[in-house]
Amino acid sequence: MTALHLAVNLTAKTKMGKSIRGLQESQSIMESLITERTEYNLKEFLEAVKIPHKTWRRWVTGETVAKLTITQTKALCRVLKMSIDEIPDDFSEKYIGK
Numbered sequence: 828m829t830a831l832h833l834a835v836n837l838t839a840k841t842k843m844g845k846s847i848r849g850l851q852e853s854q855s856i857m858e859s860l861i862t863e864r865t866e867y868n869l870k871e872f873l874e875a876v877k878i879p880h881k882t883w884r885r886w887v888t889g890e891t892v893a894k895l896t897i898t899q900t901k902a903l904c905r906v907l908k909m910s911i912d913e914i915p916d917d918f919s920e921k922y923i924g925k
Contacts, residue, residue, distance in 0.1 A: 855887035857918045864907050876902040889919035 861872050873883055876899050886893040895903065904911055 855918055855920045856915050857887060860907055860909075860915075864909070867906070872906065875906050886918040887920055893918045 858869065861867060861869060865872060867875060869883075870880070873880055878895075878899060882891075885891040900911065900914075903914060907914070
């Protein structure tokens with residue numbers, strides 16, 4: 828199942844003890860994956876992958892394109908338990924539904 832399918836198929840359910848209410852319109856595919864695949868909140872996730880919050884917001888709003896370092900990419904894959912091929916090419920909110 829691809830990252831996009833995971834995000835689109837989210838429904839009200841409980842996973843890993845967390846309540847997931849489905850996609851919110853303003854939620855990016857990456858924020859959906861964080862909720863679905865980890866027990867981290869956004870702040871904890873960003874600390875784990877060493878991405879500044881301002882940078883993250885620019886990525887998910889589509890203001891800029893995500894340009895991760897190799898270290899950040901490895902951490903992202905490790906934390907999300909995904910291969911590099913499964914990580915979405917676009918982190919922005921506009922990516923959902925495409």
